[in-house]
Amino acid sequence: MENGAVKPVIVAIDGPSGTGKSSTSKAVAEQLGLSYLDTGAQYRAITWWMVTNGIDLTDPTAIAAVAGKPEIVSGTDPVKPTITVDGVDVAGPIRTEEVTSKVSAVSAVPEVRTRISELQRSLARAAADGIVVEGRDIGTTVLPDADLKVFLTASPEARAARRSGELKGADVNATREALVKRDAADSSRKTSPLAKAGDAVEVDTTELTLAQVIECVVTLVEEKRAGK
Numbered sequence: 697m698e699n700g701a702v703k704p705v706i707v708a709i710d711g712p713s714g715t716g717k718s719s720t721s722k723a724v725a726e727q728l729g730l731s732y733l734d735t736g737a738q739y740r741a742i743t744w745w746m747v748t749n750g751i752d753l754t755d756p757t758a759i760a761a762v763a764g765k766p767e768i769v770s771g772t773d774p775v776k777p778t779i780t781v782d783g784v785d786v787a788g789p790i791r792t793e794e795v796t797s798k799v800s801a802v803s804a805v806p807e808v809r810t811r812i813s814e815l816q817r818s819l820a821r822a823a824a825d826g827i828v829v830e831g832r833d834i835g836t837t838v839l840p841d842a843d844l845k846v847f848l849t850a851s852p853e854a855r856a857a858r859r860s861g862e863l864k865g866a867d868v869n870a871t872r873e874a875l876v877k878r879d880a881a882d883s884s885r886k887t888s889p890l891a892k893a894g895d896a897v898e899v900d901t902t903e904l905t906l907a908q909v910i911e912c913v914v915t916l917v918e919e920k921r922a923g924k
């Protein structure tokens with residue numbers, strides 16, 4: 697690059713629910729001055745639109761038929777990420793239990809994935825300094841040429857404890873069951889399932905603090921940038 701400009705760095709962070717993808721990705725992006733994209737929020741947003749519009753989510757054909765309708769816009773500032781559907785701020789409504797329990801059925805539909813993956817690639821291309829993109833299939837399918845791929849894991853117990861800590865009063869066992877069920881659905885779907893890319897660095901976060909995970913990923917990005 698000319699004039700000493702730094703090449704944009706693309707970081708893919710994948711893994712199941714509650715492994716720390718969002719918290720880690722946001723903090724890494726903020727520390728390194730990169731953009732940030734929560735791809736799960738996009739799948740939640742299209743699911744919210746389908747629920748709101750009474751689409752039959754047991755029928756993949758019905759889902760596919762309307763996959764192109766909602767306009768989903770993601771703001772990629774890690775300090776204040778935003779998400780709107782047809783101009784409506786849905787940051788709150790996409791986190792309800794109803795959307796969480798239905799998102800895997802919607803995200804398994806190939807027409808939905810094609811549409812959302814295109815959005816993701818165009819946002820990654822537009823990020824002048826680079827971007828941290830978190831999800832399930834970023835390293836394997838959406839951005840297979842990412843400069844760094846990280847796959848976060850943690851025991852189901854640790855993940856359920858973290859999640860039920862967020863959802864005040866939620867029963868840990870019920871949270872664990874719902875989480876394991878969603879992982880199974882996301883891992884077994886035909887189109888770009890949740891999977892570790894062959895060249896991803898796996899980080900088990902069960903025994904690590906969030907600060908340790910952030911430091912680990914920042915170091916990995918800096919090593920990549922230094923050409924190590």
Ligand SMILES: Nc1ncnc2c1ncn2[C@@H]1O[C@H](COP(=O)(O)OP(=O)(O)O)[C@@H](O)[C@H]1O
Pocket residue numbers: 711712713714715716717718719720858859862901904905906907909
């Ligand atoms: N290593 C960690 N140790 C303890 N808590 C964590 C750790 N990583 C994340 N958390 C907490 O767990 C919850 C889920 O993290 P989040 O980043 O939303 O995970 P994901 O995006 O993978 O679902 C959050 O409340 C977060 O603060």
Ligand SMILES: Nc1ccn([C@@H]2O[C@H](COP(=O)(O)OP(=O)(O)O)[C@@H](O)[C@H]2O)c(=O)n1
Pocket residue numbers: 712713714735736737739740799800803804830831832833834878882
């Ligand atoms: N790249 C992605 C990201 C999310 N998803 C889907 O979106 C759902 C919600 O993702 P999320 O990241 O918000 O989930 P949490 O980890 O926050 O619980 C997942 O369970 C997947 O069904 C996907 O299919 N591919």
